[in-house]
Amino acid sequence: MKNAEHHISHPIFKTISQAADTLQLECYVIGGYVRDKIMNRETNDIDIVVIGSGIKLAEKVASILKTQVHVFKNFGTPMLKHDNIELEFVGARKESYHHSSRKPIVENGTLDDDQKRRDFTINALAIGLDNQNYGVLLDPFNGLEDIKNKIIRTPLEPEITFSDDPLRMMRAIRFASQLKFTIEDRSFKGICSQANRIEIISYERITEEFNKILLSSTPSYGINLLDESGLLSIIFPELVALKGVETIEKYGHKDNFYHTLQVLDNVSNGSNDIWLRWAALLHDIGKPATKKFTQGFGWSFHQHEIVGSRMTPAIFSRFKLPLNEKLKYVRKLISLHLRPIGLVEDFVTDSGIRRLLFDAGDDIDDLMLLCEADVTSKNPEKIKKYFKNFTKVRAKLKEIEEKDKLRNWQPPITGEIIMQTFNIPPSREVGEIKQQICDAILDGEIDNNYEEAYQFMLTLDPTTKK
Ligand code: ATP
Ligand code: MG
Numbered sequence: 001m002k003n004a005e006h007h008i009s010h011p012i013f014k015t016i017s018q019a020a021d022t023l024q025l026e027c028y029v030i031g032g033y034v035r036d037k038i039m040n041r042e043t044n045d046i047d048i049v050v051i052g053s054g055i056k057l058a059e060k061v062a063s064i065l066k067t068q069v070h071v072f073k074n075f076g077t078p079m080l081k082h083d084n085i086e087l088e089f090v091g092a093r094k095e096s097y098h099h100s101s102r103k104p105i106v107e108n109g110t111l112d113d114d115q116k117r118r119d120f121t122i123n124a125l126a127i128g129l130d131n132q133n134y135g136v137l138l139d140p141f142n143g144l145e146d147i148k149n150k151i152i153r154t155p156l157e158p159e160i161t162f163s164d165d166p167l168r169m170m171r172a173i174r175f176a177s178q179l180k181f182t183i184e185d186r187s188f189k190g191i192c193s194q195a196n197r198i199e200i201i202s203y204e205r206i207t208e209e210f211n212k213i214l215l216s217s218t219p220s221y222g223i224n225l226l227d228e229s230g231l232l233s234i235i236f237p238e239l240v241a242l243k244g245v246e247t248i249e250k251y252g253h254k255d256n257f258y259h260t261l262q263v264l265d266n267v268s269n270g271s272n273d274i275w276l277r278w279a280a281l282l283h284d285i286g287k288p289a290t291k292k293f294t295q296g297f298g299w300s301f302h303q304h305e306i307v308g309s310r311m312t313p314a315i316f317s318r319f320k321l322p323l324n325e326k327l328k329y330v331r332k333l334i335s336l337h338l339r340p341i342g343l344v345e346d347f348v349t350d351s352g353i354r355r356l357l358f359d360a361g362d363d364i365d366d367l368m369l370l371c372e373a374d375v376t377s378k379n380p381e382k383i384k385k386y387f388k389n390f391t392k393v394r395a396k397l398k399e400i401e402e403k404d405k406l407r408n409w410q411p412p413i414t415g416e417i418i419m420q421t422f423n424i425p426p427s428r429e430v431g432e433i434k435q436q437i438c439d440a441i442l443d444g445e446i447d448n449n450y451e452e453a454y455q456f457m458l459t460l461d462p463t464t465k466k
Contacts, residue, residue: 002144004127005135007037012085013129016048019060020130026051028111028126028138035122038147039179046087049114049126054078054089061087093117097164102200104164111138119161119168120175121146121153150181158190166197169231170209177213177222188229195230206235207319214277219268220261227257238315239281241288251298256287259376266373275326276366279333280373285311286334309335329363333370336360340371340393341386351443353396357406358442364407368394404448411438412450413457422462429462436460 008029020027027050036043050057055069058078062069069078079088094109095117104117111126118124121141128136137144141155152172154161162169169191176183183191198206213222223239226232233240242256260281267280286308287301294300309331316327336359343352360367368390375386401407415430424430437453437460446452 002137002139003135004034004137007034008127008129008135010085012046012082012087015064016057016061016087017129017131017134019057019064020050023056023060025053025057025130026111026132027057027129028133029129030114030126031118031123034125034127034137035143035147038125038144044085046085048087048089048129049092049111050089051092051111054091058087058089061089095164099163100200102165102167112140115140116155118155119165119171121155122151122175122181124155146184150179151184152176152181152187153184154187154190158187159193162190162194163197166194166199167201167205167209169194169198169229170201170206173222173225173229173231174209174212174216176225177216177219180218180221183225188225191229191231195234198231198234203235203318203320207321210235210319211274214264214281215272215274217268218265219277220265223261223264238285238288238311242284246293246299248293249295251293253291253299254376256284260284262376263370263373266376267370270369270373271366273366275329276333276370278321279330279337279366279370282308282312282315282330283334283337283370283374284308285315305335305338332360332363333367336367337370337374340368340390341374343393350396350400353393353400354404354406354442354444357397357401357404358409361408364397368397406442406448409448411441412448412453413437417454418457421457424462433457433460433462 013029016027016029027048029046030049031047033043033046048054048057055071055078058069058080062080065080065082067080067082069080071078077088077090079086081087092109092111092114094107094113095104096107097104115124115126115138121143123143124139124141125143126138128134128138141153146153152175154168154172172183172187172191175181213219213226216222223232226235227240239257239260242260244257245252245255260283263283264277264280267276271277284301284304286304286306289307289311290301290304292300292302312331312334313323313327316323316330321327336356339356339359343349343356357364372387372390375383377383377386411434413434415426415434418424418430418433419426437457440446440456441448441453446456
């Protein structure tokens with residue numbers, strides 16, 4: 001028997017032990033906490049499994065800590081918070097599944113039953129907390145060995161494990177990506193054979209795991225596994241559509257799927273922001289729909305940034321992602337992602353820079369990060385040239401920003417002022433005048449101040465036109 005007392009050194013475990021002994025209950029800390037402690041990962045969620053009543057033990061612990069038990073509405077799981085720790089108490093259970101649902105039929109069970117219902121060997125480790133078992137590591141499936149060898153493996157038959165609860169397929173890949181583990185061969189084959197079962201899982205749950213894959217340090221690792229297993233073509237066909245290279249005459253184009261994954265990894269090296277990562281993932285999503293071959297010229301993806309931005313709300317909605325300013329931000333980055341590089345093809349104009357600053361607003365730094373991540377050429381000369389150009393754009397952005405303060409800029413002349421000056425009602429003309437003033441400032445015809453804008457407005461008098 002292995003002693004693992006050093007993993008339960010937190011004083012809360014003595015409290016739980018004391019409560020369990022008073023009630024004469026057998027209990028264990030199990031799952032993610034044990035795994036993360038062994039791996040030296042930070043962790044604050046503690047799952048306790050009780051042979052018998054979870055609620056009784058939870059109440060006893062709460063009374064010792066002088067705190068309160070909350071009960072999760074959906075699952076009836078008692079939990080309590082203490083300092084920054086979240087404790088959950090569940091009775092040990094035995095589960096059996098029906099084909100049409102991931103909700104099992106549950107019966108009371110032993111610790112052994114409870115460990116068998118866990119998804120992976122590394123998540124089935126338990127450490128005893130009552131005085132009979134205090135500090136004893138119970139590892140029926142060699143999870144410790146799998147942690148050491150960095151392996152994700154199901155404790156029981158993989159096909160059954162994944163068919164019973166298909167969310168586990170997403171979890172397997174998410175853990176592999178998060179922890180940089182390998183999915184053991186038989187378990188991975190199990191995912192491949194059960195991939196179509198993912199259809200009984202709600203997108204909320206799929207997205208929760210997918211976002212954890214996106215947030216891992218090399219997200220391409222997890223997304224490639226999703227692709228190889230067949231899950232990606234079910235949950236995210238738009239991404240799979242980016243795959244492949246076509247060659248006609250002497251003209252080819254890059255594989256936009258692997259390019260996208262490279263851009264995602266590049267962005268992830270510079271930022272942990274989930275929305276910037278979504279923007280990287282979707283930046284070329286409009287390419288398949290806009291792909292065109294022209295004889296003597298080759299391939300083009302004209303306006304793929306506009307089409308991609310338009311495809312994004314439907315994708316967000318399917319993934320149950322927020323349809324608020326986060327969506328707006330992702331769409332903005334997609335639609336602007338060609339602008340910075342376009343600015344330097346000939347020479348950098350002040351007006352191009354001003355317009356970019358105006359359109360990107362506070363997201364200009366993220367946009368530049370995305371654009372630099374977008375350089376995935378294998379030709380070192382090209383890379384050098386692009387980066388030289390980006391350096392020029394960055395310098396120019398800084399210069400114009402300091403001079404003109406165009407970030408989050410509002411034109412100095414409001415619609416109100418236009419209506420009062422010309423004594424006209426709200427109308428299309430007001431909008432047009434406002435736009436012309438705005439253009440004149442962005443194009444550098446007039447300076448960005450009230451006085452010059454006012455004088456310029458007077459030259460646009462709509463009442464003298466016609
Ligand atoms: P993290 O909290 O980092 O996401 P975790 O392993 O703690 O990882 P939770 O979702 O908190 O994951 O679940 C706690 C434990 O419950 C897991 O370690 C595992 O033993 C078990 N578990 C969770 N989801 C499943 C599932 N779908 N099938 C089987 N066991 C599961
Ligand atoms: Mg957890």
